[in-house]
Structure formats: C-alpha cells, structure tokens
Amino acid sequence: MKPESRGLLDRLGGPVIVFGVVGLVVGAALVPYAWNTTRGPDGTVAVIEVHGTINGDTATAAIDAMREARQNESIEAVVLDVNSRGGTASASEQLYLAVKETKQEMPVVASVTGLAASGGYYTSAPADAIYVAPANAIGSIGVRATVPPQDTPDNQITSGPDKYSTATESEARQRVETLRRAFVGAVYEERSDELELSREELSHGKVYSGSEGVELGLADEVGGIDAAIDDAAGRAGLSDYETTRVESPSPSTLSQIGLNASESDGPTVESVRYFMIHGQLNVGGSADRTEVTRNGTN
Amino acid sequence: MARTDLLKGLAVFAVVVAVVLASTAATGALLSGSPSNSSAPNVSAYDTDTLLTTPVADDGTVDAVDQAESKTVVIDLSHGNAVSKDAMQPMVDALVSDGHQVRFYSGGDDQSFGASGSSTLNSTLQSADAFVVANPASSYTAGEINGVESFAEAGGRVLLLADPVPKASTGGSSIEIPLAGSSGSTSSPGQPTNLATEFGITFGSGYLYDMDENANNYQSVYAGGVGNGSLSTGVDRLVVRDATPLQTSANATTVAQAEGTSLSSTRRAGTYTVAARVGNLAAVGDTSFLSPASATLADNDAFVSNLATFLVSGEKEPGAPNADSGATQPGGITQPPSGNVTAP
Numbered sequence: 001m002k003p004e005s006r007g008l009l010d011r012l013g014g015p016v017i018v019f020g021v022v023g024l025v026v027g028a029a030l031v032p033y034a035w036n037t038t039r040g041p042d043g044t045v046a047v048i049e050v051h052g053t054i055n056g057d058t059a060t061a062a063i064d065a066m067r068e069a070r071q072n073e074s075i076e077a078v079v080l081d082v083n084s085r086g087g088t089a090s091a092s093e094q095l096y097l098a099v100k101e102t103k104q105e106m107p108v109v110a111s112v113t114g115l116a117a118s119g120g121y122y123t124s125a126p127a128d129a130i131y132v133a134p135a136n137a138i139g140s141i142g143v144r145a146t147v148p149p150q151d152t153p154d155n156q157i158t159s160g161p162d163k164y165s166t167a168t169e170s171e172a173r174q175r176v177e178t179l180r181r182a183f184v185g186a187v188y189e190e191r192s193d194e195l196e197l198s199r200e201e202l203s204h205g206k207v208y209s210g211s212e213g214v215e216l217g218l219a220d221e222v223g224g225i226d227a228a229i230d231d232a233a234g235r236a237g238l239s240d241y242e243t244t245r246v247e248s249p250s251p252s253t254l255s256q257i258g259l260n261a262s263e264s265d266g267p268t269v270e271s272v273r274y275f276m277i278h279g280q281l282n283v284g285g286s287a288d289r290t291e292v293t294r295n296g297t298n
Numbered sequence: 299m300a301r302t303d304l305l306k307g308l309a310v311f312a313v314v315v316a317v318v319l320a321s322t323a324a325t326g327a328l329l330s331g332s333p334s335n336s337s338a339p340n341v342s343a344y345d346t347d348t349l350l351t352t353p354v355a356d357d358g359t360v361d362a363v364d365q366a367e368s369k370t371v372v373i374d375l376s377h378g379n380a381v382s383k384d385a386m387q388p389m390v391d392a393l394v395s396d397g398h399q400v401r402f403y404s405g406g407d408d409q410s411f412g413a414s415g416s417s418t419l420n421s422t423l424q425s426a427d428a429f430v431v432a433n434p435a436s437s438y439t440a441g442e443i444n445g446v447e448s449f450a451e452a453g454g455r456v457l458l459l460a461d462p463v464p465k466a467s468t469g470g471s472s473i474e475i476p477l478a479g480s481s482g483s484t485s486s487p488g489q490p491t492n493l494a495t496e497f498g499i500t501f502g503s504g505y506l507y508d509m510d511e512n513a514n515n516y517q518s519v520y521a522g523g524v525g526n527g528s529l530s531t532g533v534d535r536l537v538v539r540d541a542t543p544l545q546t547s548a549n550a551t552t553v554a555q556a557e558g559t560s561l562s563s564t565r566r567a568g569t570y571t572v573a574a575r576v577g578n579l580a581a582v583g584d585t586s587f588l589s590p591a592s593a594t595l596a597d598n599d600a601f602v603s604n605l606a607t608f609l610v611s612g613e614k615e616p617g618a619p620n621a622d623s624g625a626t627q628p629g630g631i632t633q634p635p636s637g638n639v640t641a642p
Contacts, residue, residue, distance in 0.1 A: 100339040170591060173515045174351045181351075185343030200509040203516070 041242045043076035045233050047225070050080055051248040053277070054087030054095065054119045058248050062123075063098040065246040070105050076241070077232035078102055080110040080127060081225060084120030086277040089143060089179050092119030096186060100126040107235035111228035112136045112219070117207055117278035121218070122183060125190040128235060130219040131228040132210030138218055140278035141187055142205035143179040148172050148272045166271045179274060191217060207278060354513045354537055358599030360388045360606075362395040369398050369427035369610040376405040376419065378435030380488070381459070381585055386432075388593035392606040401426070420445035420619050423454065428609035432459035432585050435488045445619040447496055450578040452618030455609045456497075458581040459588070460489040462505045462542040462562075489542075497579045498547030504563030506541045506556055506570055513537045513595070521556040521572045523597075529553045529575055529608055532600035536572070537592065541584035543570035550576045554601070573601075578612055580605065 048065045052058055062080075069075045080099065086092060102108050103126055110116070110127035117140035124130050124138075132138060148165040158164050167175065184202050188195065194217035195202075213219040221227070233241045275281060371393055373386065383390070383402060390400050403422050419442050423429060429449060438446070450456050489501040507516045517540050523533030530553050543561060546552070553573035560567045573582045582605075587598045 097339065097341070100341065104337075104339060168591070170353075170514075173518070174353065177351050177514045178349045181349050182344055185348065186341065189341070189343045203509055 041240045042238045043233075043236065043241055044072075044074045045077045045079055045229050045236070045238070045241050045243045046075045047079045047081055047229065047243055047245045049246060049248040050082045050084050050095065050120065050123050052084060052251060054084055054091045054123070056088075056091055057251075058084075058087070059091035059095050061246070061249050062095060066098045066102045068246075070102055075106070075244075076238055077107045077109070077236035079225065079229050079232045079243075080108065080124060081245075082110055082112050082116045082120055082124050083114035084123070085115050085117045085279050086119030086122070086140070087275065089119070089274040089276045092122045092276040093182070095119070095123040096126065099123055103128065107232050109228045109232040109235070111223075111225040112138055112210065113225055115278070118142065119276035120278075122186070122276060125187050129221060129228070129231055130213075131221050131223045131225070131231070132213055132219040133224065134209060134211045134222065136210035136213070137207050137278075138210065138213045139206050139208045141183055141202050143176045143183060143274060143276055144281060145172050145176050145274045146272055164271070172272050175272075175274065179276075183276065194218075194220065351514045354595050356595050358594040358597065360392050360593050360599045361603045362392050363398065363603070363606045363610055365396060365398070365607070365610045367610075369612075370425060371398060371400045371428040371430065371609050372403050372422055372426040373400065373430040373432075374419075374434070375402050377431075377438065378488075379431070379433050380435060380461075381432040385585060385589045386430075387590050388599075389588055389602050389606050392603060393610065396610075398610050420449075423449045423619055424617055426454065427612060427614050428455040428457070430457045430459070430609070431490050431493065433461055433488060434490050438490065438493050443493055443496055446493060448619035449614075450497070453612050453614035454578060454618065455612040455614075456579040457605060457609060458490050458494055458499070458579065459585045460494075460501045460542060460581075460583060461540055461585055462503065463488055494581060497576045497581075498550055499574060499576065499579075499581045500545045501581075501583055502543040502545065502561065502563075502570075504542065504561050506538070506543060506559045506561060506572070508556070508559045511558065513539075515539075519556050519559045520596075521554045523554050523601075524552045527551060527553065527575065528611075529573070529580060529601075529604045531604060533597045533604065535596045536587060536598055536601055537595045538572055538584040539586040539592065541572050541586075543572060544574050544581055544583050546571060546574045546576070550574045553580065554582075580608055 046065065046069045048062055048069070050058070050062050066078065069078050099108055108127045109129045109131065110124035111131045112124065112133070114136065116124050116130075116132075116136065116138045121138055121141060130138075148167050148169055150165070152158050152164040156164065162168070166172075180203060184199050187202060188199060196216045197218075208216060208218060210219065210222065214222055221231075223231075229243060233239075373383075373390075393400050401422075403419065405418070423445055426449075429446060446456060491501065494500060505517060506519050508519045509516050511520065512518055513520065518537055519539075519541065521536040521538055521541070523530030523536070533554060536554055538556070541556070543556075551574060552571045553575050555569050555571045555573075557569045558567065559570055561570065572584060573580065575581075586592050587595075588602060592598055593602050
C-alpha cells in the first residue's frame with residue numbers, strides 16, 4: 001500500500017500542491033492590500049480644529065497638525081474647523097502663516113462652525129474657500145491693546161523708564177496701527193478678488209453674519225463642514241477619501257482662571273499686550289480698566 | 299572542502315548585504331530629491347516699509363505768553379471737572395512764566411446749608427480776568443451761568459473745553475453707585491452744555507474719527523486752523539484725540555475744523571468744527587491737546603500758546619460780575635464741596 005500511495009502523490013504532483021497551499025496562504029495575506037488598492041480611499045482629508053481663544057497652546061497644536069499634514073503623504077487636503085473669537089496677536093499671525101504655507105502644498109478649505117472673528121478670521125483668510133452658515137459671525141478685523149501702565153511700582157527697581165511699561169501710550173498706539181496694517185493688508189492680499197469692502201471699511205472692525213460675509217466677499221460659500229470637506233477632497237482630486245480630525249487642546253482649569261504660568265501671554269507680567277480678539281477682553285490686573293461712568297451732560 | 303564552502307557562503311553574504319545597503323542608500327538619495335518641505339510663504343502685507351508708522355512731529359515748544367500786564371486766570375475744579383492740573387500743565391506753565399496768576403477754584407469756603415455756590419464762584423470771578431471750564435461733571439446753576447455771562451460781557455475771557463460724554467455702560471464692566479450724586483465727586487467727564495448754549499455753542503455727542511488720514515490712530519484726527527484770527531495764527535495742523543464737534547450760532551467764528559472726518563454717533567463724514575470763538579468766549583471740543591504728551595505735537599504748541607494769550611489779553615472791568623448777578627437764581631441751591639482756591 002505504501003509504495004502505491006506514494007506513487008499516487010507523486011503522480012498528482014506533490015510539490016505542486018505544496019506550492020499551491022503556500023501560494024494560497026501568501027495570497028490571503030496580501031488580500032487586504034489588494035482590496036485597499038482597488039477599493040480603499042484615495043487619500044485622507046485632515047480636519048484641523050481651531051477652537052476657542054487663540055493663545056500659544058491652541059496655535060501650536062494647530063500649527064503642528066498642519067505641519068504633520070504637509071509631511072504625511074496620505075493627507076491630501078486640509079479643512080480648518082474654525083470656531084474662535086481670536087486671541088493674542090502674535091499667535092494669530094503664526095496661524096495665518098502656517099495656513100498660508102500649507103496652502104502652497106495642498107488645498108485648504110475653512111469651515112466656520114460658529115465664529116471666525118478677529119484672529120479666528122485671520123486664520124481662515126488664506127484658505128482656498130471659506131464656508132459659513134447664515135448665523136455664523138465673521139469679521140472683527142482689528143487689533144486691541146492694553147494701555148501701558150503709567151509708572152513703575154514703588155516696590156520695583158528698573159533699569160529704564162520703559163522697562164516696566166514697555167512703551168509710552170503713543171508708541172503703543174503706533175504699534176496697534178502697525179499690527180492693524182499687517183492684518184488688513186493680509187486679508188486684502190488673500191481676498192482682494194472677492195472683497196467688496198475697502199481697507200477703511202475692513203478696518204472698522206465690524207462683525208458680519210455669515211450671509212453678509214458671503215455678500216461682502218469675506219467668505220465664499222454657505223454650507224456646513226461636510227460641504228467644506230467635500231470641496232477640499234474635490235480640490236485634491238480625491239473621489240474616495242477618509243477624514244481624520246485633530247482636536248484643539250481643551251484649556252486647562254488653571255489657564256481658564258488665568259493662573260497658567262506656562263502660558264507665554266498669560267497675565268503674569270504687567271505690560272502692554274496686543275490682541276486680535278472679539279468680545280470681552282479679560283486680561284486682569286490694573287490694565288483692565290474698569291471705569292465708573294455715568295452720563296454727565298451738564 | 300567544508301572550509302572553502304564556508305568562505306564562499308560568507309563572501310556571498312557580504313556581497314548581498316552590501317548590495318542591499320547600497321540600493322537602499324541610492325533609493326533614499328533619489329527620493330530625497332523630491333521636495334518635502336516648501337519654501338516659506340511670501341507675505342507682501344508684512345513688508346516692513348508699509349507697516350511701520352511715521353510718528354507725528356513732536357518738536358514743538360509752547361511759548362510763554364508775552365503780555366505786559368499781569369492777569370489772573372481761574373480754572374474751575376468745583377464741578378467735578380474731569381481734568382487734572384497735570385493735563386493742563388503746558389498752558390499753565392506758559393501763563394505762569396510770564397508772570398500771570400493761575401488759580402484752581404475747587405469750591406467755596408461757605409459750608410452753611412442753603413448758601414449759594416454761585417455767589418462764591420462769582421466772587422472768585424470778580425478778582426479774575428479769565429475763567430477756564432473743562433469737562434464738568436455737574437451742572438452750573440442759573441446763577442453761575444448769569445455770573446459767567448456778565449463776566450464775559452465785562453471783558454473777562456472764558457474758555458470752555460469738553461470731550462465726548464462717555465456712555466453710561468462700558469460693556470458690562472461699569473459699576474453702579476447709586477449714592478454718587480451730582481456733587482462733583484466723580485471724575486466722569488461731562489460737557490458745560492448749559493453754559494455753552496448761553497453763548498450759542500453746543501458740544502456734540504460722539505467722537506470724531508478718520509480711518510484714512512490720521513495721527514496713527516483713527517481717533518487722533520488732524521484739524522486745521524481757519525481764518526486769520528489770533529487763535530488760529532500759526533495753526534496749520536492740530537492733532538486732537540477723542541474730540542467732539544461743536545455746533546455754533548451764526549455769530550461765532552470757527553477757529554479750527556477737521557475735514558474729511560466722521561462722527562461716531564452718526565457715522566457721517568464731513569467737516570466738523572473743533573474750536574470756535576464768540577466774542578470773549580472760546581470753546582474747544584477736546585482737552586487732550588493741552589496735555590504734556592500732546593501739546594508739542596504738530597502745531598498744537600501754537601494753539602496752546604494762542605489760547606493762553608487769549609486768556610490774558612482781555613480788558614475786564616474791575617469788579618464784574620457784580621455780587622447780585624448770582625442772587626437771582628431760581629432755586630439753584632447747591633451744596634458746595636469743601637475746598638478753596640489754591641495756587642498751582
């Protein structure tokens with residue numbers, strides 16, 4: 001029996017079966033790759049959040065995410081999910097530059113999901129398209145600064161008259177004007193083809209509704225974030241794509257109450273601070289001028 | 299034999315390793331040729347030349363007044379006037395250095411209830427040659443207004459200064475103080491409306507701004523001198539900050555006006571009067587130009603000198619206003635705050 005059975009195996013081609021089984025195993029292992037090649041997404045659209053007040057932490061997170069998007073070959077487009085009233089002037093400018101740099105390599109579409117005011121709009125301005133909803137608020141293009149403190153406190157010794165105050169009031173005004181020119185100039189540069197507003201009108205610092213924003217050229221389309229993602233994918237030539245979301249860091253409890261010493265722009269040092277922010281400015285300290293006023297027409 | 303096989307095997311191994319490493323390095327070198335990092339974006343809006351501001355010329359000097367006769371100028375602080383002595387220092391210096399007296403009137407000495415505050419102000423005015431009112435927080439009584447009017451009619455010089463009245467609420471951060479009356483204890487600026495209207499002048503509501511041509515801030519607007527009167531001599535370009543426009547009657551002369559500016563309360567662009575003169579009274583819708591930081595900007599120094607000269611160049615009849623000019627007031631009884639007349 002034995003010699004007969006061995007002969008049968010030989011006749012059926014024993015090595016062929018062995019190779020066939022091995023081939024099946026290897027092929028099965030490669031099935032996912034083959035499947036993905038034909039049926040998988042063409043690329044990824046990264047949805048990067050710019051939520052909350054723009055400060056060093058939130059700006060760094062978004063800027064890092066954009067750098068990752070530029071370096072990761074699977075990411076083909078970026079959608080900015082903007083819901084911010086702005087923040088510090090320096091962080092807003094950094095975000096603007098990062099968006100501009102990202103746009104050089106891939107489509108960037110901004111979707112305003114709540115508010116894109118001041119620094120929040122600065123971040124959105126370079127995008128290929130800005131999507132808004134009618135109830136969104138956008139605009140507030142301008143700069144605010146705290147008034148320099150008048151005198152050095154008695155319990156401090158400084159090496160010069162401006163060491164504590166950082167600038168005279170007139171110099172602080174000039175710096176606000178310089179930052180305004182940069183902000184307005186940048187918005188004008190990015191959206192000059194669409195804008196219906198002059199530089200002077202932009203400088204008023206108005207907040208517009210989403211509908212008005214489209215009418216005036218501050219935004220492009222009325223639509224939700226899915227429309228923005230579709231648009232970004234289309235601009236990148238992706239018919240089939242997946243999305244990945246990068247969330248903004250949630251503010252720590254300490255920084256919410258103004259005690260985060262690691263926050264570079266935090267109210268730990270009394271000096272002039274410059275903001276591109278809309279709404280209540282809570283800076284603490286004596287620079288936050290709470291005034292008692294009443295009508296005095298006499 | 300076995301040794302030769304081992305050597306052959308090692309040689310093949312070395313060659314294979316070398317080929318793998320070389321091909322990996324070559325592939326890496328080839329791929330690195332494709333740019334993975336873009337160049338920094340070009341932002342023409344950030345060109346330094348267009349961003350940096352040009353400071354307004356700040357080389358003026360407020361010249362001392364040149365008048366032979368020594369005069370007395372009274373600056374009112376008795377109505378909660380929201381202007382400090384420091385804020386008027388350049389004008390005060392110009393007067394004092396020419397030998398004139400400057401007195402800050404902070405209220406009467408008479409503390410008895412029912413005593414008329416107007417009579418103490420009017421008796422102060424009797425010995426004065428000029429009277430300056432800036433941003434009063436409380437009203438002038440009818441008696442005081444009569445007194446100032448007869449003071450001006452008698453040749454005394456009057457200067458009214460006012461900034462825009464701030465809105466009652468400042469974004470939810472204001473604090474209501476129900477007990478704060480109109481005794482002049484607050485420093486909230488108001489306007490001498492009743493006093494000014496007697497002379498045919500009203501101060502406006504809101505501030506002037508210019509989004510296009512300004513002194514590095516939209517609220518710092520340029521105004522030019524009008525005509526060739528003594529007040530506008532040498533005043534080509536004034537810098538006023540947070541100024542309010544004046545409405546004047548036909549008999550008033552415009553001294554300075556801001557062209558191409560807009561008013562915050564109406565958003566209308568136009569030419570607004572910021573300084574005017576009616577006889578012996580001058581009115582300016584701004585106080586910032588008097589401050590040490592602003593008095594030397596552009597031609598502000600000439601305007602401050604002109605105003606100082608205006609104050610001491612009147613010829614007032616001695617004794618005016620007479621004592622009973624304030625006695626006819628209809629129920630304008632006020633409790634004068636404590637204080638006295640002090641030299642600066």
